[in-house]
Amino acid sequence: MPWKEEHKQSTRQRIVAAAASAIRLHGPDGVSVGQIMKSAGLTHGGFYAHFGSKDELVAEALRHAGDETRAFLEEKAAQGQKEPPGLAALAKAYLCGQHRDHPEHGCPLAACAPELARGDPRVQAALGDVVNDYLAWLKQHADGPGRQSDSQVLGTLAAMIGGMILARAAGDAKQSDKVLKAVQRFLEHDD
C-alpha cells in the first residue's frame, strides 16, 4: 500500500470541510464539485475516488456542519459561566451578529434547510438527522434546575432558526440587528 491510510482520510475530510463552508455560503446548488475541490486544493476529476455523488458529499457536509456548530455554540455559551448553559443562553449565543454575517461557519439549518428538504433522499435523511441532533442537544441543556418542556425546546429552536433567517433576509443592517435583539428578548421572556 504505497500511501498511508490516513492520507486519503485526511484528504476526504478536507473536501468535506470545504464543502460544508461553501454549501452554507452559496447553497448546495450554488457551488459546483469543481469549486469545492479547488478550495480543497485539488482538481475536480479526483472527486469520485472519495464520494459516489455530489449528493453524498452534501449529506456528509451537512452532518459535519451541524456537529461543528453545536460544539462552537456550547463553548461560546459556557464562557465565563459556572453552570452549564440553558436554552436562553444557547439561543443568545446563536442569535448574534457574527453568526449572521458568517453563514459559512454557522448553522446549516438557517443557511439552507428549505432547499435541503427538497433535495435527494440522502440529503433529506441527513437533514432529518441534523434536526434530531439539535433537539437532543437542546433537551440535554433544558434538563437542569428550572426544567423546560419539549414544546419549549422545539419553540426555542424554531425561533432561533427563524430569527437567524429573518435577520439575514431583512433589508438593512439596522433592522437586522433589531431582529436579533428582539428574538433574544422574546426567548428570555423579558419582553
Added chain:
Amino acid sequence: MPWKEEHKQSTRQRIVAAAASAIRLHGPDGVSVGQIMKSAGLTHGGFYAHFGSKDELVAEALRHAGDETRAFLEEKAAQGQKEPPGLAALAKAYLCGQHRDHPEHGCPLAACAPELARGDPRVQAALGDVVNDYLAWLKQHADGPGRQSDSQVLGTLAAMIGGMILARAAGDAKQSDKVLKAVQRFLEHDD
C-alpha cells in the same frame, strides 16, 4: 392596437402566478423559465416580452406569494371568531399540516428565504419587502386589547417560519406533526 391592453396584463399575471407556485415548490433555481412558461400555457421564447430577466420575475412572484399567503391566513384565522385574530391565532393558522404539505400555496419565507437572501439584488430587495409586509401585518394584529410588544411580534414570526421549516425538515410524519403542535403550544404560552 390590435390586442386589448388587458390581454397582455392577464398573461403576465398568469406567468407570475405560475412562477409563484413553482418557486415555492422547487426553489428559484429548481425551476426553469421554460417550465414556468409551460405551466402558464406558453412557450419559453415569449418570456422576455413580459420580463427583463428571470430574477425580475422571481422578485415579483415573491411579493405576490407573500400577499396571497397573508390574505389566506387572515381569512382562515378569522373564521368563526367575532374579534379579529391575534398573534397566536395567526400562528396557529400558519402552523398547520395543510400548509406544511402544500408549500406551493404557502409562505414564501418558509419555502425559500435562505436561498433568496443569497440571490440577485432585486430578489433580495423583494425579500426584504416581504419581511416588512409580514411585520406590519402582524403588528396590526398585535394592537388589540392585550397589546403585544415588538419583540413578541418578531419572536412570533421567527417561531412561525422556523417551526414550518423544521416541520418540513423533520425525518418522519409523526415527528413533523409533533413539531407543529409544540410550536403552536409554545406561542400560546400554554406550556
Added chain:
DNA sequence: TGTACATCAGTGAACGCGCGTTCACTGATGTAC
C-alpha cells in the same frame, strides 16, 4: 543503504445535458376604409 517496482491518489480532457437569453418569424387581432 540503494534501487526497481506495483499501487493508487490525483490529473485534466471529454461527454451529454439543461440552463438563461436572443432573435427572426408567424399568425390572431382590432382598426381604417
Added chain:
DNA sequence: TGTACATCAGTGAACGCGCGTTCACTGATGTAC
C-alpha cells in the same frame, strides 16, 4: 357590412455556458529485494 392591413403577442430554433460525471493517464509513494 366586408375586406385589406398594420400591430405585436407568442413561437421555436439557436447561442454560449457551466454543470455532474467518466475515464485514460501520470507520477508520488511505501515496499521488497
